[in-house]
Amino acid sequence: MSNTPMATSPLTRAVLEIDEYASGLGWDQPARLFALVDTARLRAQEPALAAQLGLQEESGATGLTPIEQDEVPTDKALDEFLATIAWPDAVAGCALTVERLMLPPSAEAQVPQGMSGAKLAKWVATHPERQEVRMTVAVLRDGTRESAVRLREKDTPTEVLTGPDLVPGLAEALKATFED
Secondary structure, three states: OOOOOOOOOHHHHHHHHHHHHHHHHOOOOOOEEEEEEEHHHHHHHOHHHHHHOOOOOOOOOOOEEEEEOOOOOOOOOHHHHHOOOOOOOOOOEEEEEEEEEEOOHHHHHHOOOOOOHHHHHHHHHHOOOOEEEEEEEEEEOOOOEEEEEEEHHHOOHHHOEEEOOOOHHHHHHHHHHHOO
């Protein structure tokens, strides 16, 4: 977390660490899925993996370690893919980073009636007020959530917006991956 700003909660720190990682890969990247595991538990139960991940022994430190999962398929809608995921008990939470085009709230009234799917995506892509954003959303098993949103035009670590309710739909979809 070399450039990651200080954050108060382990979940916020994990989200910012993932955002920094995604930022280092550049824009126009595919969605990326991460398991979030308790760092102390990982060190105790999987010391070889912890060493491979470079997790130093920190007495009393609590935290979450993001572990990137296999590629998110691009041939399936994201919500359909998330509905197929089940996590083992060792996973405390999960996170997803994804890039999207967004419009400001002022543009909502301009959306043509009855437009959806591919036509709506094309309309948004050509709208003059569109913004490219990278969203990183994380949830824990207990429903705690955190998000980070970075605009492409303001791509610096100090311009990352964080908060638990920035991307509620995606947070709910991730939370559902922990339900039986």
